[in-house]
Amino acid sequence: MKRAVVIALLAVCIRLPFLASGPGGWDDVDFVLGMKQYDLTAMQPHFPGYPVYMVFAFAVGQVIKNPYVALSALSALASALTVLPLYCIVHAYSNRRMATAVALLWAVAPLSVVLGTQPLSDSFGTLLAVLLVASSMCVLDRGRTERSRALYLIVSGICLGLLYGVRVSYLAFCAVPLWAAIMYGKDTRRWSDIVCAILCVFLISFGWTYAMAVNVGSVHGLWQMALAFTGGHFSDWGGTYTGDNAIERLGYWLGRQWLAAGLGTPWAGQHWISWSIAGLFMLSIWGWSVRCKRREIQVRKRGRAFVLLLMWGVPYGVWAFFAQNVDKPRHILPLLILLLWLVASGLLAFRHAGKYMLAALICCTLAVSWTQVREQSESLSPTVQLAKYTASHLPASAVVYTYEEERIIRYLHPEVETVRLRKWEDFQTSVFSRRLSTDSVFLTSSVLEGFKRPQIWRYVRERARFTGNPWLYPTYHDIILYEILPEQKADWVRFLQN
Template identity: 30%
Template sequence: MTVRSDRLLGRSLFFTLCFVISLLLGVHFYLVSPFVASYDIANFTLAVGQYDLANLQPHFPGYPFFILLATGLARLGLEPVRALGIVSTLGFTSGLIPLYWLLKRQSFDTARLLAAFTVISVASLVVISATGMSDGLALGVLCWFMWSVERARHGHFRLLPYLLFGLLMATRLSYAPFGIVLLFLLWQTRKDSWQLLSELATLLLAQLAWLLPVAFSVGGPASFAQLSLSFVTGHFSDWGGTAQTDEASLIERLGLTLKQIVWHGLGFTSWLGLASGLFLFCQRIRPLPLWWSVTGAGYFLWVWLAQNIDKPRHVLPLVLLLVFLLVRHLSVRWLVPFLCIQLVMGSIALYRQATIEPATIQLADAITGLPASATIFTDEEDRQFLMKRPDATIVPIGSVSKWRAEPKSAEVYLTGRLFKRLRAEDVSIEVTEVFHFTSDPRFEPEDAEARLYRLNLNEEAPR
């Protein structure tokens, strides 16, 4: 009778926890951000209405899986930006299932469900998933991919990891280093030629399944290749904002990468969150298996050496892996404090993100009061501005040469980001500040401050 009572109590606790988790996830869906808070979100939002890769709707490589799901929701009546946020949130929260399967040791395992929920409750992960970015969906697909790899290693569903890797690439191409783990699976089958061939073929077909439709949407593989080269060339030229244009040394980039993982990722820029995260390090930690350690190290090198590390979202897969590593063998008494702190921080941040306009949007509202003859030069804010004032003359500037070539009338304005870019390139100009707005830097660090300047006459000093 005692064993039966324990089982009934265990099931009761398990389903009670499922109910509580469902309520909390419902709050996450309710607090999806309604704002086109960044240049990338603007591109995704436009793509939901009209998919046009050549017009950066969205930018290369197209994110077809993310846009396809969001387009389906938008056709049901949702606003495009909310459809994107719901897809991202839904994709991320679905990761609870494979994480639980990776952790559980018995049926109705309450402790392991709590551990899995702890992973997807990290504030930085929750907040990014509630926006119109593809990161949330990508993190969810990554969780399913991790589970499929472990199943395949034991001989179950051997082809599934290759299919899910195709979905992962169709969601966020920058997660490509996670394909390293597939090399370990292929190594397992090295002595079985037919099995090796079938897995390689599945890997190739899974990539072609999303690459070919995207390529034909711009005229075919040749046009797609030309477009990709054009995008990469532009992305790595002048102020493309990538590793090639970053003047920081490798040591400085390493320090910033670690800061993004620990301070912005694990702590979510809160000393309380950081303390709770570091507390987990004091517990007994068992290392990840070799195949995941090598894969995680490969992604870390990719972020450190090749990504725009100014954006914390690039380190979020490492944060997910790190938290998974820390919680997988912890007891409930250690999980609950960390979970509660992350839930409180994440809920407050979600509410602020969903209710307070980002600085760039505040600036976009403000420019509606400028004269009709005004010309506004921007860095990457043009599409956000045009959504607010379609009739305005908005000119995006991507290089010093384009700035010099553009004609300038008496009513010329430029954004703070563009002014900062020009000053960094030693372009001497005289301006007067017109607007200045700020917002929470935890959400979109590069857009947490928005300024608009009026260009004074004789704007460029002689060189």
Template identity: 30%
Template sequence: MDQNKYKWASSMLLFLIFIGMFTWRFMHISSFARSWDIVDFALALNRFDLLAMQPHFPGYPYFIFAGTVVHQWISDPVQSLVILNVLMTLLSAIPIYLLARRTLTRQKSLVAVLFVLSFSYITLISVEPMSEGAAIAVLWWYLWSINFSLSNKSFLISLMPLLLFSILMGIRLSYLVFGIGILLFWWMKLKRQDYTMKWFGLQVCFFVFFQSIWVLGLVVSEGSLSGFIKLALSFTTGHFSDWGGTYDVSNDSLATRVFQLLFYNLYWTGFSGQSIILSVIMFVLLIVFLVVIIQNKQKKLSHYSMILIVMLISYLFWALFAQNLDKPRHISPLVGPMVLLMIQFLLKNLKSKMVLIFIFIFMASQFIHGAFIIKNYAKEEPAVYQLSNYLSQQDDDFIVYTWEETRVFQYLKVDYAHQRVFTYDYFLQEINRTPYKQIWITEQVLLGFEQQVGDLSKHVTPIKTFYSDPLFDPVYHQITLYKWE
């Protein structure tokens, strides 16, 4: 087989693997509303109402709008959001390929695309009915637009990063820190004297205009600016004062938080999909990467690479100090760009066939692990669903006090009594005037109470514990139901 035929055949094989990967994702679409946030998103497809937390603030208007469009053909709102995320992840292969082509051949760029999208945790994010999947897809387009605009002097093209960043903010506001890329983009353009201060002034005006589109839309939906501001303050106050202000994530030491972010969230979950085999292979790959970097340290970084590295480091600090580390999905936007930088560098600077074989083994392992994750995510019942089914089968007169589980119970329209509760004093007032024969509470409620008043073990008897995969349900993968004595 000559060289051209070999390249064509290998490219076709890579393309078929890519098609197979996404076909598998479309074949396994989950319908479980596993968490509070998922219920918020799902309910918003039928009625957008920030006051009713459909979804919760800041509204994610572009994500909900796109989900509503898909919902016209798919009746299940959760499945509509999953299909939207899979479609957007599929389209993100285009900017990933274009970014890889900066330094690689067509064939190696295809390998880079498959390598990035094969990561099992990125695969999981793409099939969850959350805004992260869509946001990461738009993030890829945003990164590509910065790279493309840096090498082009057209004013219209220079507006692309501003527009795409606005769309990104309308999907996932917590990705705000990636806006540093626009500041650096402006600085480099002015430093190279590609444009004048007049150009910079127009850029700022367009930046404000693009952001105002989705912000003003939300203001109009709430009726007034003052109403919108009150709603925002109400949400942020409640969102960061769980258990009546007694819970403070800063109680963890900085060393503990750094360890959880870098090892558990980023390496063990993001890079390895909580697989021992993948974590070992990834460790070897990182060692090879570091060795190659040391051998090529004299090479100068491009302007785009410097912007990307600053954005990633900035988001790393943002995730450390401003995000909930109990939810590894908050580091998901770091995984893909980091992986792309690594595989680009390796494919460009390594000629060893053994290393290439090792890369393909790792990629195949990620494919297989990701396929099992997708299948299990769609099939296995979340712990909160198991709890709901158990409660539905009980004949006794009871009420169950919960924390975030109540939101899922509301979505499932259960026929038993349940109530969300935060403070111990309020709970005592409620049970003293409640006629129910049995009082049940969930583990999250008990933990919250004990943070307020100390040990309460003598007041509770464990009834049953429900389990699901911690990769799917990082906070509610284990729910114990207690009887209050």
């Protein structure tokens, strides 16, 4: 366990110099506004409010006054502490060498490092998810006393209830303690312990749900907000990748999220060392074929434990693929450990040479991670660039029609008039009700693309473009601000009226 503590300290040291001190996207601003005045109706933060995460954020905010640094420090601490339960899980399934390898890879993996420096809830949620798996693993351990197993079952229930208070989208993780509870009941017939664990989940979930209802004003109001948010979140446009078919989507999901973002293989905006990581990844696949030939993989002897890993990866993996924005790698962070574990296992199949391969992989991933977080700390995100440009280069009468960029512009420069839109009809109503001249109308690319009206492009021209690393800013790495063509003023008005 001393190794795990040392690696956790190393993980903190890697992340602390690069903590975000300002906004990068609209989620950042939501959390910061929530720290200043928690108000779910004002999307501070947005539904479902992340109550458990925000409680810890408030606590850190009492020590660190800059809310961005406070949230980022919480992410760094959570990301580093994840090493401890991670090490215990891998060590229980394999050996100390494997546990050390996976822990080191987690400490330096690009997705883990980048999210461990951002003011988002993903690193904190991953810590709770891994704690949930670790406690459920202890429930399966027949070498423990029934009392000890029952205690860990209760801990699993508590972790699950807290996990839902961080992100409701972690719902699929209930499969992990459910499997552990079924096996525990089969071994002991102490069903009352299982009932107690279920009660823990419901009581904790009820506690933060009730707090959200109080904040909104009523249970009905919370329910209506849930319907409104989830409907728009999953059905409206706004940057979500949509491929031609499931196979194309799967290829993008695996290549973009798992390999490029998670492990550091080549992708747009990635360091050239990524090619070395790709080569080592291919060697790890070869290593697994070697393990199979040696018949080193014996699932039957540890069937229950193997199923627990499946409960960890499969249900949430299916949810992340079908129900989450495939453009955003952060959704697969709780599953990254499984990928790192597989890669480490494949490389260590080469025995003596495997140690050097693993060391090379750790160095390469650290180099890629360092370049990413350094760029993130030294450059402005495209949305922040847009906000600064609108404040300094547009006329006083300008109205900027945006989508999610609106949150950042309003936060940084409230003097700029912005309108967040989803529908063409709303745009028409807004322009005519305000009696805007064509010189005052500006639209971002996300708005124009969301209208899905090809004929609109003949009336506009590019005013400014703001770009960033597509790895760091997946949905808003290329933002274009448009204005109405001067020679199309008359035709533009007629076009709006149709």
